[in-house]
Amino acid sequence: MNLYDTVTLTVKIGTNAQVFENIQASAAQPGTTLLGCWYSDIGALGKVMVLRGFESEAALIGERKRLLLEGNPFGCGEFITDVEVNSYALFPFLPPIQPAEHGGIYEMRVYGTKLGSLQHTIDAWRNAVPERTRRSPLIGAMFALDGTVPRFLNIWPYKSVDERSRVRAEAVKDGIWPPKGGPAHLRTMESTIYVPAPFSPLR
Known part of the structure; x- marks a missing residue:
């Protein structure tokens, strides 16, 4: 899937x-x-x-x-x-998204990329994701098939807002995130923090 x-x-x-x-x-x-x-x-x-x-x-x-x-x-x-x-x-190198319990919050980050930059973005993520996901899991990264394109959505779960801040700061400090060369190809960024509904398979 x-x-x-x-x-x-x-x-x-x-x-x-x-x-x-x-x-x-x-x-x-x-x-x-x-x-x-x-x-x-x-x-x-x-x-x-x-x-x-x-x-x-x-x-x-x-x-x-x-x-x-x-x-x-x-x-x-x-x-x-x-x-x-x-x-x-879904980015082609990632496994299908599966229900799981990860923690209290989910960050939905949407990036718009420059024209002609989507494949570069996928390649950059392919190189950087293995090390980044040793710090915290990635639910999925996927590129839009409609609407304003090119853009992509990535979903990160964390136990708390504090954990999110700590993990992201450490990943930047250690030079493993963002993916090398990735930011130069972005044109917009948007982030929303969501909390799972009681019945959500991903929670």
Whole structure:
């Protein structure tokens, strides 16, 4: 499995519990696997993000069509004010994303790269990730197949915000991160801290 999507709902204040219940009941459609569900805690608030994996391109396209035509994502239409859907392909050297328990927070980092720089970015990450993941795990890094491109998403779990700060500072100090030559190819950076929903397979 190397195709994924994120569905990010902007939810009305005080509706998280009902949104979680509806997502848990409806996210796993045929050909899809629910991998994670989180709510934003630092960054843009009022967001609930769902991560799903797909068995095939046909399954991804079919689910996208269903989501759009039904117009009621995860049965949460009455609780949401906006929806953003993005499709991704996993960096080819990484293993498929699997459910696991990692800790209290997840950082979702989105980078826009310069035109013609995506393959360079993948190659740079291929060289740097083995040493970086000795410090803390990487859930996945994947490049966008739609929307504003080229860009990529990477998902890092940590036990706490303090652990995140410590690990990142040590990786920079030791010269193992960011990947060599990587920053020169970036044009935008965005980061949001999410907390897993109670039922999230990734937590």
